[in-house]
Amino acid sequence: FNGLALIIRPTPGGYINPTFHKLIIYTVANVPLTTILLFIFMAFAGVAILQRKNFGREIYAIGGDREKARRAGINVDKVEFLAYVVSGLSSAIGGLILAGQVNTGDAEIGLPYLFNAFIAVVLGGTLAGVGSFLQVIPAVLLMTSIRSLIRFLEMSTWYDFVVKGVLLVTVVAVQQKMARKGV
Template sequence: MRFLNLILNNLIWFLVISAFIFFSVASDRFLNPVTISNILISISALGFLVLSQSYTFITGNFDLSVESTLAFTAMVAALLIISSENGGLDIGLHYILAILIMLIIGIKIGLFNGYLITKLKVNNLIVTIAMLFLLRGLTYGISPGTTVSFFPDGFRWLGNDSIMKFSIDGFRGKLVIPVSGVIVTLAFILAYFHTKYTQFGRNMYAIGADKEIARNNGINVDRTVIIVYMIAGLCAAIAGIMIAGRLNSATPTMGHGIIFTVHAAAIIGGMSIYGGRGNVVGAFGGVLLWAILDTGLNIMRVSPFWIEVSRGLLLLLAVLIEAIRNKYQQRILTINKFSRSKVGQEDQFYWKYS
């Protein structure tokens, strides 16, 4: 019973470990430095998007617009930095300023979303769907219709550079520690600290659990939710920098459709769309699982299309397990509630039904 509980409560890490072991056994090309490096790279942008989603999930909200925020901010930066023969506007802005602008735009978009949702009381799901269209359209609109390519090296540092490379005896290829992988890990650690050890983070959980009670306890609900959306926008912009840096280009279709993957990774990591539950560490597990599956299945020459299918099935499995867990916990609660009751003790199988 306790073992079962242990597994159910840390499901994501069991999945991560078993996926890792599975691929190590199933393919002799999995457990080597190159693969590990690839996993570290592929957790980066996805990780930031999952982080943005985790924040909104904790407060019981959605932000579907992040994938468009990512594309929009990246496109703006590309246009500002890159020369006209490569598709830019020939402004030649310094890349640090461009990155700053990206981050500010991301935050502003979040502010706008948050304002509409809290102050104007528009449904968060639909608002962010509308923003998803709006920003994607804007991205297409401002783009020259082609790919804007060739960023300066400084801009690409975050997405493409590595902190260190070293070879390990007995393996071919070098273990590359990418900047992006390190940054995303740091971001998750920071986010864990923020959500667990600061008043603001705990306010987020309280709002997700029950908005009214949070308000009655003096928490400024609207302000908190707006800030959460701003953080989500910021994370999306950082993901934009990473993807643009890695591809060395910005396209209007960047990140298109990734939001479904992001939701799936967050949910399988234990985040709940009902708010007040889950933690960002679990979400990080979700990201890792995604990256491991992606890389592992790739190495095993599974068609990328099957990878897509397997992700959906995995998500279904995760919800199924959650549904079973809820039923199981419900039963425990029923037993606890009635086992001590002196009324109607002849009725012995009371927990079998309800």
């Protein structure tokens, strides 16, 4: 999709409504209130959907074993399609928040967040139908804290990727070792 967005608008630009921008960057005691409230809402919605709805159980079943889920009567194609729709809507909300914060549109501005999202899922242990959304939330907060600490220490943003890369490799190695031991 990024390629299509770059064809449509190869350089950052566009118009962001000033009221929308003010709403997104609104802070209380230097805390971005709108962003925090949206994070809390999305976290509760994610937990509710994955733990209390059939759709959530079907996602875990498919993540565990597609064929077994299909044999159990789950419409795997439909559930996967809906999961992509939910993911797309969540990404759109994130994109709107980000555009509101920087006060412009940019097709490439979200790319650094892709790595964070991947790492948060791995750190949260949400692979192969195992783990829970609740485990991903602290991982997301950890990713944000690492980035904030590196900025606070006025270090190069290069270290952000190095620290997270080392963390990712370490977690994957530990998970592989635990899987071999049957833990």
